[in-house]
Amino acid sequence: MAAGTADNQVIERLLQSRQGLYDRVIANIMTNVASWSYSDVTTFADVMSRRGFGGGDTVSINLENDALLVGTTAFLLQSADRRVVVLSFRGTEPRSLINWLGNINAKVEPFHAMGYVHGGFYRPLLALWNTLLPLLNAAISGASLCDASQRSMEKYRCRPADISAADADEGAELRGGDAPDPGATMFEGEDEPALYITGHSLGAALAVLAAARIYTVSSLYDRYWKKLRGIYTFGQPMVGNQEFARRYERVFGQMLFRHIYENDVVPRMPPRTAGDFRHVGEEYHSADQGWVFQSKLVSQARSFVGSTLTGVTAFLMDQLAGIPFLGRIPFPYSWEAHSPVNYLRVSQMAHAAMGIYTA
Numbered sequence: 400m401a402a403g404t405a406d407n408q409v410i411e412r413l414l415q416s417r418q419g420l421y422d423r424v425i426a427n428i429m430t431n432v433a434s435w436s437y438s439d440v441t442t443f444a445d446v447m448s449r450r451g452f453g454g455g456d457t458v459s460i461n462l463e464n465d466a467l468l469v470g471t472t473a474f475l476l477q478s479a480d481r482r483v484v485v486l487s488f489r490g491t492e493p494r495s496l497i498n499w500l501g502n503i504n505a506k507v508e509p510f511h512a513m514g515y516v517h518g519g520f521y522r523p524l525l526a527l528w529n530t531l532l533p534l535l536n537a538a539i540s541g542a543s544l545c546d547a548s549q550r551s552m553e554k555y556r557c558r559p560a561d562i563s564a565a566d567a568d569e570g571a572e573l574r575g576g577d578a579p580d581p582g583a584t585m586f587e588g589e590d591e592p593a594l595y596i597t598g599h600s601l602g603a604a605l606a607v608l609a610a611a612r613i614y615t616v617s618s619l620y621d622r623y624w625k626k627l628r629g630i631y632t633f634g635q636p637m638v639g640n641q642e643f644a645r646r647y648e649r650v651f652g653q654m655l656f657r658h659i660y661e662n663d664v665v666p667r668m669p670p671r672t673a674g675d676f677r678h679v680g681e682e683y684h685s686a687d688q689g690w691v692f693q694s695k696l697v698s699q700a701r702s703f704v705g706s707t708l709t710g711v712t713a714f715l716m717d718q719l720a721g722i723p724f725l726g727r728i729p730f731p732y733s734w735e736a737h738s739p740v741n742y743l744r745v746s747q748m749a750h751a752a753m754g755i756y757t758a
Contacts (some may be wrong), residue, residue, distance in 0.1 A: 400457040406479070409451025413483045414593050416506075416628050419653040421681065421744075426656065429485075429631035430746035433599040434739035436474050436489045439448030444558035447476055454479030456544035458534055458557045459561025462527045471523040475534055477544050482592045483659055484530075484538040490634070490739070505673060507640060509587065510608075511615045517636075517669060518603040524612070527637035528672065539626060594626040600665055600741050603635030607655065607679065611643075615651050620693070630655045630680070633742040634666045635700070637676035652755060655680025658690055659697060660745060663736040685745040 409428060416422050428451070440459035447457065463470045472489040506517035508522075537547035545557045566571045598606040610630045618757045635657050639647070646676045657680050659666045669676050677700060683690035 406451050406453045409412070410478050411482055413478075413595065413628070413640065416593070418547045418628055420629075421656050421683075421692075422629075425629065425688060426599050426658065426683075427596065427599040427746040429629075430633060430658075430739075430742050432474075432476065432485055432487045433490070433597045433602060433631075433633050434743050435603060436487045436598065437492065437739070438470070440474070440756070442546070443474055443476075452476060452478055453482075456557070458544045458548055460527065460530055460534070462523070462530065471527055471601070473527060473531055473605075475531075475538055475544055477538050481538070481541045481543075483595075484535070484592060485595045485597065486535065486606075486608070487596075488598035488605035489600035490598060490602035498595045500612055501681050505535055508645060510611065510639065513611070513615060513646045514641075516608065516643055517604065517641040520601065520636075522606055523601075524605050524608045535628050536622070539594060539623065541592065544724045577654065591626050593628045594623060594685065595629055596627070597631045597633075598635075598709055599633040599742065603632035603657075606632055607635065607638050610651055610655070611647055614647075629664070632656070632738065633657070633681075634660065634663050634737050635678075636665050637678050639673055639677065640679050644679050647679050656683060657681065658683045658685075658742060658745075660685045660741040661736045661740075663731045664700065665736055665737050666697050670700040672701070685741070687748075689745060689748045 412422070412424055413428070416425055430449050433720075435443050438446070440457060443459070444457040447453070458475045458476070459472060460475070461472045474487045474489070476485040476487065477483070506518045508518040510516045510521065534544060534547055538544050548557045585695065594608055596606045598604070607630065610627065613623045613627065630651065632655070655664070657678065657684065665677070678696045682693045684693045684698050685691075686757075
């Protein structure tokens with residue numbers, strides 16, 4: 400299959416999807432985006448080009464403040480025709496102490512009088528938001544992401560679509576130029592561009608909070624909501640309390656698609672000892688045939704220490720699977736199950752025969 404044809408198939412699939420309609424092919428696409436968000440911008444752009452986004456701009460935005468326990472990265476991916484924009488948040492990096500401290504800092508904070516959310520998730524989003532928003536405005540308006548990033552390259556690292564990986568130098572820092580008017584658009588008289596938000600682990604929590612913020616702030620709602628086709632998350636922890644879950648279930652529960660691999664411990668977090676947290680949206684569990692809808696949502700783990708020790712033990716036992724008896728001990732939680740590799744494998748199972756978007 401020609402690369403251009405594959406690109407067209409992916410972009411058209413993303414454009415034709417409707418709000419509230421779960422699509423397993425799009426789930427496969429978003430799993431790849433979320434999983435490769437752990438890489439640098441050059442690698443991310445190269446892989447996305449091979450998976451149907453050839454010719455589009457990619458920008459990574461990184462923000463770190465150790466003292467505030469803030470450290471996060473977001474990627475904006477734009478199709479070559481600029482009709483599709485994907486916002487992906489990087490998840491918890493295994494070697495990042497700041498990420499881990501933020502994850503366990505579950506003290507709640509108010510979310511626009513719409514309930515309370517996990518402070519360790521919400522603070523990174525707030526810190527990143529003012530840097531992210533001008534680029535998101537440009538992308539959804541049809542402007543080039545790399546052109547939009549030229550004015551403030553100390554904040555952005557961009558991989559332009561028309562340079563090779565060898566010349567990119569992990570972002571090919573560009574300078575000069577003016578950012579587009581955030582009120583302008585190149586899509587007047589045409590179909591609305593499509594926006595998707597995705598992420599794995601911590602990135603999945605940030606994806607949900609970003610969607611909630613877009614809905615809640617009137618200026619963001621007017622600009623983005625009709626364009627938002629879906630929020631696809633993988634290994635997502637709970638982000639808000641019962642009140643937050645109740646309010647936003649009515650708002651975007653039908654367009655938030657959460658994926659859980661086997662006994663992944665993270666979707667059961669934060670534990671009950673940290674407070675009353677609830678999930679929002681539709682839940683899909685791994686199965687032999689791919690992702691299967693589950694009407695009963697997973698519940699919170701009882702304690703952080705107990706579930707973490709269980710998850711680590713399950714990981715160690717999995718390495719001894721060849722030993723009779725040890726390999727058959729069931730565990731309710733596992734850290735090994737949280738790896739993005741598992742989510743990629745399940746997402747690709749049902750679509751390998753389709754010939755598009757496979758690793």
